[in-house]
Amino acid sequence: MAIASSGIGTADIETASAYDVERVRADFPLLRQTIEGQPVAYLDNAATTQKPQAVIDALVRFYTEDCSNIHRSVHRLGERATEQYEAARGKVRTFLNAASEREIVFVRGTTEGINLVAQSFRSRLAAGDEVLITGLEHHSNIVPWQLACEATGANLKVAPLNEKGEVDLDAYRGLLGSRTKITAFAHISNALGTVNPIEEMIRAAHAQGVPVLVDGAQAAPHLPLDVRALDCEFYAISGHKMYGPTGIGALYGKEKWLERLPPWQGGGDMIRSVTFEKTTYNELPYKFEAGTPNIAGTIGLGAACDYLQALGRERIARYEQTLLAYGTELLCGVPGLRMVGTAAEKAGVLSFTMAGVHPHDVGTVLDSLGVAVRAGHHCAQPVMDRFAIPATTRASLGLYNTRAELDRLAAGLRRVGEMFR
Amino acid sequence: MSQLGDLYQELILDHSKRPRNFGRLAGANRMAEGFNRMCGDKITIFVEVEGDIVKDVHFEGSGCAISTASASLLTGAVKGKTRAEAETLFENFHNLVTGAPTPGVDFGKLAVFAGVSEYPARVKCASLAWHTLHSALAAEAPEAEPVSTE
Numbered sequence: 001m002a003i004a005s006s007g008i009g010t011a012d013i014e015t016a017s018a019y020d021v022e023r024v025r026a027d028f029p030l031l032r033q034t035i036e037g038q039p040v041a042y043l044d045n046a047a048t049t050q051k052p053q054a055v056i057d058a059l060v061r062f063y064t065e066d067c068s069n070i071h072r073s074v075h076r077l078g079e080r081a082t083e084q085y086e087a088a089r090g091k092v093r094t095f096l097n098a099a100s101e102r103e104i105v106f107v108r109g110t111t112e113g114i115n116l117v118a119q120s121f122r123s124r125l126a127a128g129d130e131v132l133i134t135g136l137e138h139h140s141n142i143v144p145w146q147l148a149c150e151a152t153g154a155n156l157k158v159a160p161l162n163e164k165g166e167v168d169l170d171a172y173r174g175l176l177g178s179r180t181k182i183t184a185f186a187h188i189s190n191a192l193g194t195v196n197p198i199e200e201m202i203r204a205a206h207a208q209g210v211p212v213l214v215d216g217a218q219a220a221p222h223l224p225l226d227v228r229a230l231d232c233e234f235y236a237i238s239g240h241k242m243y244g245p246t247g248i249g250a251l252y253g254k255e256k257w258l259e260r261l262p263p264w265q266g267g268g269d270m271i272r273s274v275t276f277e278k279t280t281y282n283e284l285p286y287k288f289e290a291g292t293p294n295i296a297g298t299i300g301l302g303a304a305c306d307y308l309q310a311l312g313r314e315r316i317a318r319y320e321q322t323l324l325a326y327g328t329e330l331l332c333g334v335p336g337l338r339m340v341g342t343a344a345e346k347a348g349v350l351s352f353t354m355a356g357v358h359p360h361d362v363g364t365v366l367d368s369l370g371v372a373v374r375a376g377h378h379c380a381q382p383v384m385d386r387f388a389i390p391a392t393t394r395a396s397l398g399l400y401n402t403r404a405e406l407d408r409l410a411a412g413l414r415r416v417g418e419m420f421r
Numbered sequence: 422m423s424q425l426g427d428l429y430q431e432l433i434l435d436h437s438k439r440p441r442n443f444g445r446l447a448g449a450n451r452m453a454e455g456f457n458r459m460c461g462d463k464i465t466i467f468v469e470v471e472g473d474i475v476k477d478v479h480f481e482g483s484g485c486a487i488s489t490a491s492a493s494l495l496t497g498a499v500k501g502k503t504r505a506e507a508e509t510l511f512e513n514f515h516n517l518v519t520g521a522p523t524p525g526v527d528f529g530k531l532a533v534f535a536g537v538s539e540y541p542a543r544v545k546c547a548s549l550a551w552h553t554l555h556s557a558l559a560a561e562a563p564e565a566e567p568v569s570t571e
């Protein structure tokens with residue numbers, strides 16, 4: 001039933017053609033909505049993205065035609081559900097270019113993926129060991145490690161950021177050492193938009209024999225990904241940030257590492273045989289998938305992978321880069337606006353403060369103009385502390401945003417400046 | 422847009438830019454801190470209570486226009502009131518910003534906050550200073566625990 005994703009070939013052919021954003025927008029029913037008489041300018045994509053009709057249809061189709069549990073029923077519906085669920089695993093494998101489907105574990109999202117690794121990793125941590133993260137992490141890549149450290153007596157180390165919101169690479173290298181048992185960092189910062197030089201960071205970690213987890217929540221919607229080229233041990237993504245459903249995501253783990261780690265949740269599907277004396281665990285990736293999973297969501301995630309592959313991920317990245325450059329220039333011309341996060345390599349995020357105006361007020365005024373942004377600490381309080389600010393206003397871009405929407409954002413911000421002068 | 426004008430009335434903008442009774446209060450014998458974790462708003466309220474009378478109120482902190490103006494207008498509204506009157510005012514204010522104003526109440530300047538009820542996300546901003554005052558007054562000890570509107 002499922003159509004295999006088209007892979008790299010199509011993307012390459014499509015890069016040549018122009019990116020027709022209006023055609024893309026037509027795929028997203030929510031964008032037809034008006035707020036205060038204007039089409040909604042949805043610029044909160046780092047929080048979650050809107051869904052294309054293809055993803056919505058995949059969910060509806062599963063529930064109307066194929067609904068059944070997986071891996072356990074002999075009837076036809078069960079077979080169809082299982083087939084589609086496993087086909088989605090294949091699509092995610094292609095999306096990340098993993099070597100095998102055994103390396104793709106379905107989870108609720110990035111948060112759960114990181115928690116899985118952090119919890120399973122406790123068996124490998126002891127007092128005095130170290131876990132190394134960076135100063136730009138989302139709370140979901142901080143707290144699971146704090147919990148693991150608390151439980152084992154290991155210490156959490158944090159590589160600092162420079163003024164532009166980039167990880168200080170020398171400091172990062174200096175913090176890697178014989179005590180470091182694992183290192184975890186974001187591919188792209190949700191609060192600043194910084195694209196970390198993860199190839200370099202992974203190489204530095206491997207030089208010390210340290211395994212790497214990459215938080216790919218913000219990278220999955222913006223960049224073509226290749227976990228084999230990156231050579232990281234783990235890579236976590238969230239479906240809802242890449243135009244897929246909420247409540248589903250994936251954790252990539254190198255087979256060798258997934259074999260090594262103990263399961264983190266027990267239940268059905270993750271076992272081979274159970275007696276009261278002894279349970280043997282199922283093979284990968286099922287060892288980490290206890291209980292009935294989010295079947296519809298998984299199939300929807302597969303549809304989102306298909307959608308992005310068909311549109312061409314290089315093409316999306318290129319279009320978004322031009323949009324980001326346009327928005328950056330536009331916003332820098334707004335009186336009183338200060339960009340927070342000015343890394344040389346950025347993707348998707350315009351985070352800023354307005355002199356004398358609180359981000360909450362900025363957000364409310366923009367909302368009244370039909371422009372949806374986020375105001376707050378973006379689940380990255382240490383980042384706010386680093387820049388000595390309580391919060392920022394953040395406009396985050398997606399593949400359907402337009403220059404006209406950024407013009408509306410800038411006009412709204414000028415209005416904010418006038419109102420609160 | 423008209424709704425936006427209801428929220429950011431001139432009086433609110435004025436008080437947010439030039440908050441009154443801003444800064445520590447020398448004669449304060451009650452104090453409380455308030456946080457709104459969602460947006461990072463932070464406020465400290467200083468109260469001088471004499472017998473049953475709220476003699477003076479000052480505040481410090483940083484926050485959005487709504488929370489700053491609310492704190493500023495609060496200081497004027499409760500000065501000289503009895504504690505019980507101040508608590509009743511808090512109750513009335515809360516009803517006002519949640520869209521269920523008690524009939525017959527004269528809100529005075531505080532009436533400018535009626536527009537907040539159209540913005541549920543901002544109710545916490547408007548009421549932070551009041552929650553903090555409540556906590557300062559409730560405390561018999563000179564310093565109260567920080568309150569949070571989260």
Ligand SMILES: Cc1ncc(COP(=O)(O)O)c(C=O)c1O
Nearest residue numbers: 109110111138140190215217238
């Ligand atoms: C960089 C980053 N990491 C992790 C997460 C957590 O993702 P989720 O809430 O989908 O688990 C987010 C989401 O905001 C994020 O932006």
